[in-house]
Amino acid sequence: MRPEHKPPKGWFKTTSGDTSPAAGTTLTVAPSGASFEYNRTFDLDAATLASVKAGTAVVVVHGLDPATLSAAAQAKPSDLVPSLPLAATSPALCGALKASQMSSMPPGSAATGGGSTAGVEDQGLLALGGGLLAAGAVAGGLALRRRSAVQG
Template structure:
């Protein structure tokens, strides 16, 4: 009788331990599934306005949290001896497309930000290196990545409209800032359509790519080793003739800036 009782005890203990192990495994797998519940999106950034630039951006979306990694190269490198600031955004509310040459309605050879608006929409989120990511920071060069190429990495909170646009497939990544020497004389002398105190080149789109669902989780490494990324912004707050903060310069300073742009 003792042997049978012992045998039953052993079998019962083994069964209990097995149940515990299976339960622990289930919890572990559940945790993995929960951690991987987000969706990945990718934008292949193509040149606009013959900028000669290229890049790739990955966005991992978990609820309203977006982890963004980006590599770009070939952008305008310097302005007034400092790294050229390239404001960049998630644009929403348009057709979810990048503009074609037909968008240049005034015939100056440059697709301005507003001319490209019907294709990609307005600013939903500013991809700044630090601080504000709202549309209000859309032209703040002091928190923009800079240089001819950069690696950008940041996790930010998106508003409901940006999240909805990404999920609907109508979100577009746009990187701004052109080399003025590649523009026509008329475009070099023209003011920005966003901030009239600046040259048109400063705010016109240089790269564009629609965000689409992706099976990849991170941006391929390799491109763009120079410039500022998630930990580097504009070192000189007087850049573009500004005292810092949102772009606002006096007319005389703006004229000098445009003349300097044209002379490069």
């Protein structure tokens, strides 16, 4: 076991099958490839829920892209399971879970942006700007006319 690792205490989430610590290196049920979608719903036991609420729960995603590894790293066996390549068991992502204030997941995607772009929100400012442009055009026209009269 790597020195930075603690012994597994929780579940291993895979696309199907066993979620016990013994399933942590079962590669046949893990999503893989250049593009994949992962969906799985599960219930948390009391210990896991307490860990999330206490801020001590973490998520670790294992598996590195072999194409980005050096030849020496590609040939190296895993220190967790020597029959597997190092890339299969190396942590790629990790982070702490934070408990949400929501009691349930909201439907649909997150609302982003400030709202609709339909309509004019500041009609007064638009009218003022148009008025100032018109006044500027009239003043410019008068100035040109006065200059022409003086020169003529």
